[in-house]
Amino acid sequence: MVEVKVESVRVNLVGTHRVVVLKEVNSERYLPIWIGQAEAESITLRLTNTKVPRPLTHDLIVDAIRALGATVRYVLVNDLRDETFYARLVLRTRDGKELSIDSRPSDAIAIAVRVDCPIYVDDDVMAQHSHQPEEESSEEKQEEEDLGAFKDFLSTLDLDDLDKK
């Protein structure tokens, strides 16, 4: 299991879906997960400490878990099948029993940010589906050289002429 943090919640401009980007702690691997609008708002409102007049559904779930004397130990994004991510919510009951409950990652993350518990991703899921930001490659340096002709052209322009007309 790899520990991750919520790096950002992003808006897709062509649909109603949102993307939550999880970043590996102490590493540069990122895992993007598509989630629904309501769940994205729930995560965002909490991470920005926005006060809401009435408890949201995830606030209610956390209240119920606490009222029943249970705690959320951690959440785990444990699988990806047919383009759908799966997650588990791992609870410890009042008498110390551990329970693992099936959940969508969006709900699990919305709960995790409220109780401040760790978020993990399965090693294989992370290995297969995470992205690493590309470092400046030699290809980009090559591109800069290709732009040399354009730079030469720019330096030949006499901008003082611009107003003379």
Added chain:
Amino acid sequence: MVEMLIESVRVSLMTNSQVVILKEVEGKRRLPIFVGKPEGDAITFHLNNIAVPRPLTHDLAASILKSLDAEVSHVVISDLHKQHFYALIVLCPQGDAEAEITIDARPSDALAIAVRMGCPIFANERVLDEAGVEPVELTKTPSKEDLGAFDDFISSLDLSDLDKDK
């Protein structure tokens, strides 16, 4: 407290909202409550047995409650304040009615959980007095006399004139 049932979930065409209509079990009063789309959908999907590939947020809430051996004794629309309805979810840990726990909730969440846990829904009497509406029903079929004025009007029409303009 007055027991209610979910009569319908309606879509407002003007806004993104949906309206849940609660009806008194032993009475005619209805209590309309505006809810958000995700919560309205959560209620409708469950009542219509629409299968969803992955658990919705309220399905998760219900499975957490069941896993923690908590029963939901009932939910209640408990208050109406500045046009906002308030609700309570009443839990019995390990099914122990003596150890009731109440949790503050929006009515939409309380209802979405109530339909999943199969528990009764109540409304506070005062809330129902304030916001309940009784549907207007036709109490009798109109009599010949009620229609008299209409009859007079009809008989005053000269239908033979109808074609003369042509």
